[in-house]
Structure formats: structure tokens, C-alpha cells
Amino acid sequence: MHRLSGFHQSAPELPEEEEKGENMAVRRALFTDCDQDLSALDRIFRENGIEWRLLHCRTQADVVRECQGVEVLLNQYVPLGEEAFAGLPELKAVVRHGVGVNHIDLAAASRHGVTVCNVPDGSTNEVADHAMALLLALGRKIVLLNRRVREGSWTYEDAVPLFRLASCTVGVIGAGRIGRAFAGRARAFGMRVLAFDELARAKGGLPDWMAMTDLDTLLRESDFLSIHCPQDGNIDLIGAAELAKMKRTAFLVNVSRGGIVNEEALAGALADGVIAGAAVDVVTREPISPESPLLRLDNFICTPHMAYYSCASVDDLAAKLAQEAVRLISGQPPRCPVN
Numbered sequence: 001m002h003r004l005s006g007f008h009q010s011a012p013e014l015p016e017e018e019e020k021g022e023n024m025a026v027r028r029a030l031f032t033d034c035d036q037d038l039s040a041l042d043r044i045f046r047e048n049g050i051e052w053r054l055l056h057c058r059t060q061a062d063v064v065r066e067c068q069g070v071e072v073l074l075n076q077y078v079p080l081g082e083e084a085f086a087g088l089p090e091l092k093a094v095v096r097h098g099v100g101v102n103h104i105d106l107a108a109a110s111r112h113g114v115t116v117c118n119v120p121d122g123s124t125n126e127v128a129d130h131a132m133a134l135l136l137a138l139g140r141k142i143v144l145l146n147r148r149v150r151e152g153s154w155t156y157e158d159a160v161p162l163f164r165l166a167s168c169t170v171g172v173i174g175a176g177r178i179g180r181a182f183a184g185r186a187r188a189f190g191m192r193v194l195a196f197d198e199l200a201r202a203k204g205g206l207p208d209w210m211a212m213t214d215l216d217t218l219l220r221e222s223d224f225l226s227i228h229c230p231q232d233g234n235i236d237l238i239g240a241a242e243l244a245k246m247k248r249t250a251f252l253v254n255v256s257r258g259g260i261v262n263e264e265a266l267a268g269a270l271a272d273g274v275i276a277g278a279a280v281d282v283v284t285r286e287p288i289s290p291e292s293p294l295l296r297l298d299n300f301i302c303t304p305h306m307a308y309y310s311c312a313s314v315d316d317l318a319a320k321l322a323q324e325a326v327r328l329i330s331g332q333p334p335r336c337p338v339n
Helices: 039-047 060-066 082-087 106-111 124-139 142-150 177-188 198-203 215-221 240-245 263-271 311-329
Strands: 028-031 051-054 072-075 093-096 115-117 169-173 192-196 210-212 224-227 251-254 277-280 300-302
Touching: 028 311, 039 051, 039 311, 060 082, 072 311, 082 106, 093 311, 106 115, 115 311, 124 142, 124 177, 124 224, 124 251, 124 277, 124 300, 169 177, 169 215, 177 192, 177 224, 192 215, 215 240, 240 263, 263 277
Parallel strands: 028 051, 028 072, 072 093, 093 115, 169 192, 169 224, 192 210, 224 251, 251 277, 277 300
Antiparallel strands: none
């Protein structure tokens, strides 16, 4: 992964206002925290005459202390809520490095007149690809068979039963950009696609092959269930009762957010054979605890919240983040407001 590796040390220091002259106001932005390569962002900011600095905030108190006077704040992980927004009276906008904004209190931001934006399309292909890779790994039992071969076994019998993907149904919870991109990949394998998303159903415009249905029907009929909805309003959406409605041969994939699937219920369902397997890129508390019962199960796969990542997506995300900040600093309307 491209880490900062000292890059932030070359990021420009914010100059004093008087160094710019009376008629040359400093256009600036602060980044609360980030663990990615920001070369593309730095280039765009420099081209637009914007001074910026990367901080290493971990708490809202850090943000309030370090970010006084700034109007546009960039943010990756550090939580932003009432304390931060009340403590930064000049703040006008926050741009989030990524899609999810579950760590930002949108209601508090609105109360303080702060616009929150995200970058919803910086890694759509990567996340859809990763979800499909996890589906294939589950459906063909790749991880299990790899382990068995290393143990000295050379037979397909360890993976029985295996099903032809073209005869399977995939259920997609969340029909936004990523959900639709994933559904297109599943369809390319010949799979029947069901979808559950009340907002998307109301908006319409989904392809005919992506059949909208209710959650119960999707759970009962899906051979694979892939989750692509936001965390907000969907905590414990899939719990013990929902898992019990699924086929015993079904698999679950979650590349969205931890907490949407109740992990205690999932561990029980996997251990008891209620469903056949699960693969996730996200958990409620990250990193996953070494003591998690999920890690003791052969039918569970976990990757470290990196579905969004590729060399291209890191640059694309940083560039789109910078472009949104440039629009806001220049007084233009944002491309992707979320509140």
C-alpha cells in the first residue's frame, strides 16, 4: 500500500497572512489525518495556489486545537461531531477522503452550517472487483482448498458441494454505484441478480435484469448475498433471524461497513451450518480481534478493509478529493454534498 512514508514532511507549511500581502488572501486547507499517498492532491493544490498541511489528529480536541481559522477541512478517519463543529466557528466545509461518512455527525455539521462532502466514485471498480473476488473464493472454496493442498490433500472432495455460478442467484443489498457495479460483474458470470434497496426502488432507473424485491425474498432465494449499503440506519440489518432465512448452502459477502452484519450471529450461523460461508472486508471494530470466534472457522474469510485499494484508486481518490476542495475554496458549489 502507498503510505505517506514521510511525504507529509514536504507538504507546504501554512504561511502567515502578512507574508502574502494585504491584497493576497491565503487560500488554504488542512487535512486532519491520512494514511495514503497524497501526491495527486498536492499537485492539484499547487496548481491552484492552495496552501495545505497534513496533520495527525486523533480526536476532536486535536482537530479543534490544530484547525482554527480554516474554512475547508479534509478528513479521513478522525471523528467529527458537535465538539469539532462548535469549536471551529469559521469552518464551512468538510471533504471526506472516501465514500463513507459514518464517523461524521451530519446533523451536527448542518446545525453549524458546515457542508460535508465525500468522494463516492474514487474506488467503485476496486470495491466491486473485491466483492466479486470474495464471492468466487467462497463459491469455489479457494481458501479452503489451498489450505488442504498445503496439508497434503489432493482431492476436490474437501470442497463438496460446489455449484455452477451460472445457475446461482446473487442478492445485492444496496443498489448504489458499487452495488450496481458488482451486480454487473455477477451477471457477466451468468448469475440471476436480485436487489433490495428501497431508495433505489423509489428512484427507478435500474436495469431490467436487476430485479428489485423485498428483503425476505432476497434472503430466501439468494445463493450469494452481497452487502453494499451504508452503515447509517442499517446496524444489525443482518442478524440471527435474517441468517436463518437464508439457504444452508448460501454465502454472505460484506465489503460495505462493519456492524451491518451482527458478528456474534454470523459466527454462530457459520459454526452451526446455518449458512455455508462468509467473506468480509470490514468488521465492527477494526482491526478484528485475534480472539474473534470468526477467525477459528474454516468457512470464514477476512481481508483488512482494503477493498477500495489499488494504485490507480489511491491517485484517483486523492485527485477527486483535491478537486472538490478547490471548488469549495473557490466558492463554487460542491459536486458531492451529503448533508
